Amino acid sequence: METLLLDRLLLIGELFQRDMARAFDGTGLTTARVHLLWVLQHAGPSTQRDLARLCEVTPRNITGLVDGLEASGHVRRTPHPTDRRSVIVELTSTAADTMARMQGEHAELNDTLLAAVAPEDRAALERGIAAIATRLETLVVEAAGEEDQAAS
Amino acid sequence: METLLLDRLLLIGELFQRDMARAFDGTGLTTARVHLLWVLQHAGPSTQRDLARLCEVTPRNITGLVDGLEASGHVRRTPHPTDRRSVIVELTSTAADTMARMQGEHAELNDTLLAAVAPEDRAALERGIAAIATRLETLVVEAAGEEDQAAS
DNA sequence: TATTGTTATACTCTATAACTATA
DNA sequence: TATAGTTATAGAGTATAACAATA
Secondary structure (H helix, E strand, C coil): CCCHHHHHHHHHHHHHHHHHHHHHHCCCCHHHHHHHHHHHHHHCCEEEHHHHHHCCCCCCHHHHHHHHHHHHHCCCECCCCCCCCEEEEEEEHHHHHHHHHHHHHHHHHHHHHHHCCCCHHHHHHHHHHHHHHHHHHHHHHHHHHHHHHHHH | CCCCCHHHHHHHHHHHHHHHHHCCCCCCCCCCHHHHHHHHHHHHHHEEHHHHHHHHHCHHHHHHHHHEEEECEEEEEECCCCCCCEEEHHHHHHHHHHHHHHHHHHHHHHHHHHCCCCCCHHHHHHHHHHHHHHHHHHHHHHHHHHHHHHCC
16 A cells, blocks of 8 residues: 555654654753743744634633743743833743754754755655645635634 | 745645644644544554553553643543452543544545645645655654664 | 733543552 | 553643733
8 A cells, every 4th residue: 555645744844843852851951841942933033822822722722831841941031121010031042052052953854854855856745735735724724714604 | 036835845844833822722632642532533543552562652641641631621540340449531521522623624624625636736746745745754863863872 | 912931621541659459 | 471451640731711910
């Protein structure tokens, strides 16, 4: 039985997750926490409310993740300069270094995987994956829209 | 800034998960439980120990997942014919129907996504993804091996 | 009155360790 | 003595709801 392209894509996603989880193992970091660090690195210092929106989770969840990351020394809570309700979360310098290193490894992995593809196939591969990602994103957005409609 | 191929692949993985989770929403099913159902559909009636190995999860975890799926009527526990320690888990007929339908939708999604790719790019895409999956699998296995060695 | 974050509570997934029944 | 599954316990991630402080 031939393997569907879809199954290979799912396998790739699983392998990524497993590899990431293994890389964090022993550091006290988890997938959810690294995701938050990643978002912080890209967005810069942010309120917890903004982090909740960017991560698409509840504010309550951000409280828990920030609690953990603060305890492990990866982030710092500072008061908002004008809004006393808000809290600004920012990476510590060691965490910023860690994230920069991770981004480097990420680019390196990208190159390693691309090197496994025959040079004459690369352009078509890039186009095909971009097309699939776009199509899938449309499908997911449509499905979510229908659900919202059904719920109202 | 150009998007890395790796980032698109990660995005595709996330979108799949989100779409799956949305599809189960309201049915009482979760990603972990559907995964177990999927394994059961492919392996046929199995002991919990075999399910633990196939899902790469602890036996304790299987107990919990089977408890939930039994309560929701998706699986049935029956005694092992010869080994009185063992339990055989099998899909109920309704769950078998559900899984067959899901497999159909899965193949349909595969076709839909492939249809978004230019016909002349498809062969190269298939080859490229297969090459990447193989390379990544090798990397993950190697990394796990090093870790095992370090732990001993 | 609306918003930000937290406390309270609960559920799922996951793990390890100890235990029971059986092989 | 080893194996299959469960109970006990624990921790992370997630959610909703109620609440305090502030806007």
